[in-house]
Amino acid sequence: MLPQWELTLYLLASLGFHFYSFYEVYKVSREHEDELDQEFELEMDTLFGGLKKDPTDFEWNFWLEWGKRSLVWLFLGHAAVSQLATLLAKKMQQPELSSPKQSLCILAKGLGRLLCWWWLAELMVHLMFMHALHSSPLLESVSCWTLGGLALAQVLFFYVKYLVLFGVPALLMRLDGLKPPPLPRCVSTMFSFTGMWRYFDVGLHNFLIRYVYIPLGGSQRGLLGTLLSTAMTFAFVSYWHGSYEDLWCWATLNWLGVTVESGAQRLLERRCVRETLTRYLSPQARRRLHALLASCSTSMLILFNLVFLGGIQVGKTYWDRIFLQGWPWVTLSVLGFLYCYSHVGIAWAQTYTVL
Structure with a gap:
């Protein structure tokens, strides 16, 4: 095991590299916003004070639109079916799947996490146009700090995106008493x-x-x-x-x-x-x-x-x-x-x- 001070130094250095390189990506995104808007048709919304959004990640936008239309009904329908199964299990004298109070607690915690991850993913595509920049000729000319920040932002957005996409079915499994x-x-x-x-x-x-x-x-x-x-x-x-x-x-x-x-x-x-x-x-x-x-x-x-x-x-x-x-x-x-x-x-x- 390394000394605690050395590990702390590596952690602080890693965080510093992340945030500074993200700041460089943010600056380039703002400097070339009009150019990227003409090429990729950045979306305007009111979620973050009117900041434009990078819409070029097809997977995120596809599932986000589906979620807006269907996710609430999916959870409500699943909750109804799950509670009906619980009542039937009781009548058949089988072990209870989960009580309504437990299910409500699981649902509240799970939805809270999903909302936090969704908010973070949306914040990233509003502040940093990493997908558009990766598809732009600007990638050949940005600074090395920006280039590194784009790589980190791209892979971290992919991670946060899949926390949301995998988190939805994982929550449904927990509501059924299963371990995802x-x-x-x-x-x-x-x-x-x-x-x-x-x-x-x-x-x-x-x-x-x-x-x-x-x-x-x-x-x-x-x-x-x-x-x-x-x-x-x-x-x-x-x-x-x-x-x-x-x-x-x-x-x-x-x-x-x-x-x-x-x-x-x-x-x-x-x-x-x-x-x-x-x-x-x-x-x-x-x-x-x-x-x-x-x-x-x-x-x-x-x-x-x-x-x-x-x-x-x-x-x-x-x-x-x-x-x-x-x-x-x-x-x-x-x-x-x-x-x-x-x-x-x-x-x-x-x-x-x-x-």
Whole structure:
């Protein structure tokens, strides 16, 4: 375990990087608001004092419109059916699903969380036009701070969006006395490909392991069989999401990331390597080495998932500007920031991960 002051320093640095880069995105959004409005038809509403909204995330807008029309009726209908089932269970002398008071408490807490997440997602697309900027030629010319802020804003909006989209069915399951899969873990605490796939969409991960990876042989058929099973699993994921060129590229890159991480983990678990590290490095030094390696993995994790969120061209732009044109100072600065993020993520995983 690292000293508390050092962990606090990494946490404060991570938060500072987040907020400053978001501020840079906010400034660029305001400076180019008219230009982006002409190109993408920003929406005007009164939710945040007349600020315009970036409407270019199709998934968020589609489900938001559906929710405005149907969500209230869905909850009311479900509550009525759930309470009717409870009364029938009582009459049949079966264990009670949940009392009306418990259901009301679950509903109130769940709706409160959903409203907070929805408000945060809406605030992000009103203050930062990250989706429009990722589709604009401006992406080639904004500062490196803005570029980093756009990447963070894009992936964090994706996280908050799915807290809402997954939170609705999770709430319905709780009203029925069922235990839903855990909601996505914050992407700012992710520091590996395996962690991202395991803890972001837990339900999808469990489904893939049970119905795709294990039936294909999994890790029981040697190294080649493991590689093939993993590749076919990611091929299924790409097909599941729509089978576009961007998705095949994203799935292939993530398969590569998971494979490299698994290979590195096997290498570090070898007895001779483990004993060498233990002999020459203190526990604190090994922790810092872990964060250093994780910062490289995290940089690729963000880059590859930007291909999923923005397309191959967005991924190429980030690769060129951060890793080619930006070498060495921009690249090393990004890895330094991600080193701090990795320390926070590792501490979070060791403290809170129960899966």
